[in-house]
Amino acid sequence: MAFADNRLWGKLRSKVGVRFTRFVVVAAVSLTVTEIALTLCNGVFHMTSTPAALVSWFCGAVVSYVLSRWAWERKGKPDVLRETVPFWVISAVVIVILTLAVKFAYHSATWLGLTGVKHVLWVDFIWLLANCFTFLLRFLIFHYVLFAERTTAARAAATGPDTVPPGT
Numbered sequence: 001m002a003f004a005d006n007r008l009w010g011k012l013r014s015k016v017g018v019r020f021t022r023f024v025v026v027a028a029v030s031l032t033v034t035e036i037a038l039t040l041c042n043g044v045f046h047m048t049s050t051p052a053a054l055v056s057w058f059c060g061a062v063v064s065y066v067l068s069r070w071a072w073e074r075k076g077k078p079d080v081l082r083e084t085v086p087f088w089v090i091s092a093v094v095i096v097i098l099t100l101a102v103k104f105a106y107h108s109a110t111w112l113g114l115t116g117v118k119h120v121l122w123v124d125f126i127w128l129l130a131n132c133f134t135f136l137l138r139f140l141i142f143h144y145v146l147f148a149e150r151t152t153a154a155r156a157a158a159t160g161p162d163t164v165p166p167g168t
Helices: 003-013 016-045 050-071 082-110 117-144 150-159
Strands: none
Touching: 016 082, 050 082, 050 117, 082 117, 082 150
């Protein structure tokens, strides 16, 4: 068991592990903000599904953008073409997924006869499930595309694939 613990600890301490852990923190904070916003939009302000999804997504996206720079150890002025624009393009795809999920949640709550608090909790639950899906999608895109190490990619391109010595 100690061997497995050491391997897990080693992976968590790797660059990918640290970034993944930081991204989990970013996602948790962003999800909390979006859930609060969605609950207010749905339960207090009685917004329809699309405006509620847009407001909730925007609140979380702003938090996610600021904290994602910390997660990938970006400092200084953001590179608009390599960071900011792709982040918001990815976020636009996420809002499509989340808006569809909220529309489904609103409609399914009606089909199930849910009202009041039950309706709000059902919509929040579907939002949570959709966010779990987009979390994994965003991490993969952010890590391997958006915030990928430029020097590592350039070095790999310059040196070519690893060569295997003859006779091995």
